[in-house]
Amino acid sequence: MSVPRKVFFTRGVGIHKDRLASFEAALRAAGIEMFNLVYVSSIFPPKCIEVTRLEGLRNLSPGEIVYAVMARADTNEPNRLVSAAVGLALPKEQDHYGYLSEHHTYGETETQSGEYAEDLAATMLATTLGIEFDPDTAWQEREQIYKASGKIIETSHICQSAKGDVSGKWTTVIAAAVFIME
Numbered sequence: 001m002s003v004p005r006k007v008f009f010t011r012g013v014g015i016h017k018d019r020l021a022s023f024e025a026a027l028r029a030a031g032i033e034m035f036n037l038v039y040v041s042s043i044f045p046p047k048c049i050e051v052t053r054l055e056g057l058r059n060l061s062p063g064e065i066v067y068a069v070m071a072r073a074d075t076n077e078p079n080r081l082v083s084a085a086v087g088l089a090l091p092k093e094q095d096h097y098g099y100l101s102e103h104h105t106y107g108e109t110e111t112q113s114g115e116y117a118e119d120l121a122a123t124m125l126a127t128t129l130g131i132e133f134d135p136d137t138a139w140q141e142r143e144q145i146y147k148a149s150g151k152i153i154e155t156s157h158i159c160q161s162a163k164g165d166v167s168g169k170w171t172t173v174i175a176a177a178v179f180i181m182e
Helices: 019-030 053-056 110-129 138-150
Strands: 005-017 035-038 065-075 081-091 098-106 152-165 170-180
Touching: 005 019, 005 053, 005 152, 019 081, 019 110, 019 170, 065 081, 081 110, 098 110, 110 138, 110 152, 138 152, 152 170
Parallel strands: 035 065, 065 098, 081 170
Antiparallel strands: 005 170, 065 170, 081 098, 081 152
16 A cells, blocks of 8 residues: 655746746746656545655656646736746545645735645535535635544745746746655
């Protein structure tokens, strides 16, 4: 059974005249360009522990197939704001899975995009745990309800935003949760 035991979070921005090269530059800035990345969905495995980016990278080898939850956005419009975020919500019960969410958008600040991704992850987890809430209330209010339930102990996010290059080169932003299989 292949269940990740560790995860690290990373982000990056890349700028280049070619769209693909801009993405490569963002991967390089995030430190994950040397892996064969396989995108996976939103489940944070039970008992998976977060490690630093540096520690995580020490556990991986160039060319390795690596699973990641990744958000990506790009633009070649000068000064257009792009943002990519991954949100995390962890349950109190360590044997229960948590959630990761990807959010990629235009025109949102890093704070707005990051909080939205965090909200998405927490809301998905809350629904699986049976926490009652009004989905129309503001994130900050729901965050308090989720944590007061005693069922969700942590929510967080990682986000990268950037304004499109003024000369019209491609600007790519990424945020990722990178799994280590050990």
